[in-house]
Amino acid sequence: MTQPAIPFNRPVIIGNEYAYMAQAVGNGHISGDGEFTRKCNRLLEEEVGAAKALLTTSCTHALEMGALLLDIQPGDEVIVPSFTFVSTVNAFVLRGATPVFCDIRPDTLNLNESILPTLITDRTKAIAPVHYAGVGCEMDAIMEIADTRGIAVVEDNAHGLFGKYKGRQLGTFGCLATQSFHETKNFSCGEGGALLINDRRYADRAEVLREKGTNRSQFFRGEVDKYSWVDVGSSYLPSDALAAFLLAQLEARDRIQERRRLIWQRYFDALGGWASNLGIQLPTVPPYCDQSWHMFYMLTPTPAERDALIALFRQNKILSVFHYLPLHTSTMGRKYGGNIGDCPVTESVSERLLRLPMYYDIFGPEQEYVIETALRYPE
Numbered sequence: 001m002t003q004p005a006i007p008f009n010r011p012v013i014i015g016n017e018y019a020y021m022a023q024a025v026g027n028g029h030i031s032g033d034g035e036f037t038r039k040c041n042r043l044l045e046e047e048v049g050a051a052k053a054l055l056t057t058s059c060t061h062a063l064e065m066g067a068l069l070l071d072i073q074p075g076d077e078v079i080v081p082s083f084t085f086v087s088t089v090n091a092f093v094l095r096g097a098t099p100v101f102c103d104i105r106p107d108t109l110n111l112n113e114s115i116l117p118t119l120i121t122d123r124t125k126a127i128a129p130v131h132y133a134g135v136g137c138e139m140d141a142i143m144e145i146a147d148t149r150g151i152a153v154v155e156d157n158a159h160g161l162f163g164k165y166k167g168r169q170l171g172t173f174g175c176l177a178t179q180s181f182h183e184t185k186n187f188s189c190g191e192g193g194a195l196l197i198n199d200r201r202y203a204d205r206a207e208v209l210r211e212k213g214t215n216r217s218q219f220f221r222g223e224v225d226k227y228s229w230v231d232v233g234s235s236y237l238p239s240d241a242l243a244a245f246l247l248a249q250l251e252a253r254d255r256i257q258e259r260r261r262l263i264w265q266r267y268f269d270a271l272g273g274w275a276s277n278l279g280i281q282l283p284t285v286p287p288y289c290d291q292s293w294h295m296f297y298m299l300t301p302t303p304a305e306r307d308a309l310i311a312l313f314r315q316n317k318i319l320s321v322f323h324y325l326p327l328h329t330s331t332m333g334r335k336y337g338g339n340i341g342d343c344p345v346t347e348s349v350s351e352r353l354l355r356l357p358m359y360y361d362i363f364g365p366e367q368e369y370v371i372e373t374a375l376r377y378p379e
Contacts (some may be wrong), residue, residue, distance in 0.1 A: 005317035006370060009184045012360040014252040020244035032237025033217070036244040040194075043250050047162070048169045050177070050196040052203045054210055055243055056236045059158045059180035059193035063091035063128075065236060066154045066176045066195065068209050069202045072097045076125035081111040082328040082343040083350065084130045088156045089327055097125065099336050101328040103343035107284040108132065109353075112345070113141040120149060129174075130156040134292030135285050136165030139173045154178070157196075161186065162257060163292035170292070175199035181246055186256060186294055189246035192238050209233040256360060260293035263363050267296045267356060270371045278305075278377075296356045297323070303351040309377055310354055316373045320354050 024030050037055050044053035056062045072078065074096030080089045082101040089099045100119050105112045109132045116127065127146055129137040146153045153174030157163075160170040161179050171177035176199070181192035195210075197203050207217040213233030218224045249256065268282060275282050281299035285291050300306040306322070313320040326346045328338030340347065357370055 004314070004319040006319065006357050006362070006366050007359075008319040008321050008355070008357050010359045010361065011183050011188060011190075014249055014256065014360070016248035016251070017245045020248050021241050024241045024244040027240075030239055030241040032235075032240065033220075034240030034243070036240050036247050037238065040243050040247050040250060043247070044179075044194060044196065047253075048196060049172050050198055051200045052197040052206070054195045054197070054206055054236075055238050055246075056193040056195055056210065057238045058087075058191055059156075059178050059182070060087040060091065061234075061236045062178035062193040062195040063087055063154070063156065064094060064234075065206060065209050066178060067091045067095045067097070068232065069176065069206060070126055070152050070154070072125055075123060077121060077123045078125060079116065079119050079127045080327070081128075081130050081132075082326045082333070082338075082346040083109060083132070083324050084156065084327065085158070085324060086327065088128055088130060092126070092128070093332075098123075099327070099333075100124070101333065101338055101343055103345050104132070104349065106345050106349075108135050108137075108286065108289075109349060110135065110137040111142070113138045113145070116142065116145050120145070120151070124149070124151055126152040126154055128154045128156055130158070131160035131163065131170050131292075133283060133297065134160040134163045134170075134294035135283070136160065136163060136170050136289045136291075139165050139168075143173055152176070155196075158182075158185070158193075159294040160292045162253060163294075164290035166288045167290075171196045172198055176202065186260060186292060187246065187249040187253065189238070189242040189249070192242055192246060205231065210236040257293060259360055259363055260358070263358060263367060264291075264293045264296050266363075266367060267371065271298075271374060274375050280305075294358075296358050297353055298356070299349060300352045300354070306352050306354050309374070312377055312379070313370075313373060316369075318357065318370055318373055320356055322350070323353050323355060324350060326350050 041053045072095035076097045078092040079100045111129045155174040155177035157171040158180035163170045177196040179194040213231045216227040219227035279301040327333045
């Protein structure tokens with residue numbers, strides 16, 4: 001298949017990636033928890049404000065660690081938005097939990113907090129809000145509902161690193177939060193993630209779970225004279241070579257975020273009038289949310305118009321893409337009781353949303369070509 005002239009995403013080398021990876025190899029330690037892994041952990045703790053941060057092999061694995069830390073058991077219920085990636089729900093289903101699908105808001109496309117009270121039962125163990133496109137969920141309301149009922153909150157912050165809600169960093173509201181460093185994210189090492197721990201009660205056990213259920217981390221710090229199997233766990237440590245790549249990107253966070261802000265704002269300014277005339281909805285960012293500039297999407301009035309726009313871009317060698325399919329109507333979602341009509345906003349949005357190319361070096365002529373192509377619709 002011929003690659004489009006303008007892809008949806010393109011990884012970027014920002015500066016020190018190769019030098020740091022060579023240094024990791026030179027250190028003689030490219031397995032997990034080396035020098036660069038520890039540096040990434042400290043940077044996240046300091047910049048985000050989490051009590052503890054632990055790099056993982058993926059956001060999926062960070063979510064699985066969260067489910068283990070919360071001791072999710074068969075029969076427990078976990079509330080998740082239907083409009084999210086499957087990892088958000090799989091992490092809990094793997095522990096035997098029953099997912100309860102929540103619809104999303106029509107403005108920010110985040111979990112609709114006003115529906116939450118109707119979904120909570122005496123079996124509800126956790127709520128997993130997703131900060132879609134890096135715009136914060138209504139965390140004041142979500143935390144009040146959860147705290148009142150003694151329910152844990154695990155933020156899926158795969159899109160939202162360094163975004164804020166009412167001046168507070170996303171990923172610091174729930175007892176746990178997860179990050180993604182997949183190649184489509186603002187900061188990447190190809191595949192990677194992190195678990196942010198805001199409740200220190202989980203910190204020690206998280207290290208054990210991440211080290212195959214052993215107290216190996218304590219051993220290397222000299223806290224025990226030998227290590228052994230003390231709990232369940234798995235291998236969630238990324239290679240230090242990947243952490244080296246990631247550190248270079250995180251160190252350039254201000255530069256990366258400013259470039260992405262300019263790209264997002266250019267789309268918004270250039271397409272605003274055209275979109276309004278056609279009834280196309282552009283992203284909604286409440287004034288009290290500082291977004292992460294993760295993606296730029298459009299919601300067309302009808303599915304047919306979305307498909308026509310995607311086709312127009314494809315004809316001009318531009319890759320624009322849709323996003324999540326509703327989890328509640330998927331094959332697995334139906335096994336857990338999901339039915340068409342349960343989450344009407346999710347069902348509608350899924351059919352009408354398309355995302356424009358968004359990556360560091362699209363800024364300039366490539367982005368202008370995307371904009372010019374969009375403005376030709378309808379031809």
